[in-house]
Amino acid sequence: MQNWRNEMKVTLFGTRGSTPISDARSIRYGGNTTCLRVESECLPSGWALAVDTGSGFVPLSRALLVEKIMKVGVIYTHWHHDHTQGLFLAPHTFIPMTDVRIWGPKEHGVGPLEVFRDLMKPPLFPVSFVKVQHHIKTTPLYHVGTQVMVVHPKAGFHLLDIHRYRQRVAEHKQLKLGDGHYPVEECLVILMYKTEHPEYTVSYRFEEKPTGRTFVFLTDHENTASLPRDLLEHVRGADLLIQDGQYANEVYMTQTAGFGHGTPEYCAEVMKESGAVRLGITHHDPSATDADVDSRVREAQQRAMELGVSDAEHCIFGCADYLAIEV
Ligand SMILES: [Zn+2]
Ligand SMILES: [Zn+2]
DSSP: OTTOOOOOEEEEEEOBOSSOOOOGGGTTTOOOBSEEEEEOTTSOTTEEEEEOOSTTHHHHHHHHHHTTOOEEEEEOSOOOGGGTGGGGGOHHHHOTTOEEEEEEEOBTTBOHHHHHHHHSSTTTOSSOGGGTGGGEEEEEEOSTTSEEEEEETTTEEEEEEHHHHHHHHHTTOOEEETTEEEOGGGOEEEEEEEOSSSSOOEEEEEEETTTTEEEEEEOSOOOOSSOOHHHHHHHTTOSEEEEEOOSOHHHIIIIITTSSOOOHHHHHHHHHHHTOSOEEEESBOTTOOHHHHHHHHHHHHHHHHHTTOTTHHHHEEEOOTTOEEEO
16 A cells, blocks of 8 residues: 555553443553554544443543544444443444444344344433434344454445455455455455353454554453464464453462453463464453552563563553553
């Protein structure tokens, strides 16, 4: 692409798991639940892209209004409250001239439309989803792993069949996006992987083709007994991996196995085995103080060093609300 200026950027607006918190001992990492913004020059002009709308989506929506960005696409990992609750009070939901597009997994008849129709109505909420639905378009993702999302600055957002996508790329042919054909080298390609979690949950891998930068968001994912090959392929070579390391190993072993969240040691193992370059620990426990999160980060660094990552102190960090990261 001509005049390529900046590489993909990720800004974290919510890094807490389970429930928002406000506590003097947790100021540094923050208390908003999961939401992040992905900035890329592959996005169509005037559009922002977010992942999840935890309570961090409220400040993100306000920040976008300041930038006069009225169009926002949101891809959801899953529908637990800590990943959805911000949509109900975000300005973009209520300003009629905004354009909000939502993608997320649909299973057992429940996808984005059903979730927001059921959660956003009296007596749970004063405004019904049907009253704002004219400017919020929902698209379900079926059978995660069979589709890929492709974003192009001129063609916009498109879901393609993964096999057709791979075939076109292997044959060096352009991708059909809507009415036009475009080279994959101009696209942001978003691949999906089903995580280990009580609900159907998706991890997204963002490949910014013009710059070759890759970001993987792997939240609400529990330790697996071994490291599955398809998981490692999904994370392979990421420049930035942000992963759920909510529980200290001891807590996980004695109390929280089966809750759907991981340990920092496991995050370090995924990082090392997949060849990811940097690792951010996220989905902090609501009871964790800044000192506790610092401990989680040290646990990941320690494990990475045992595995031979010599600069673990520099490439493993704790995710904090409002932290912006150049991928
Ligand atoms: Zn969560
Ligand atoms: Zn969850």
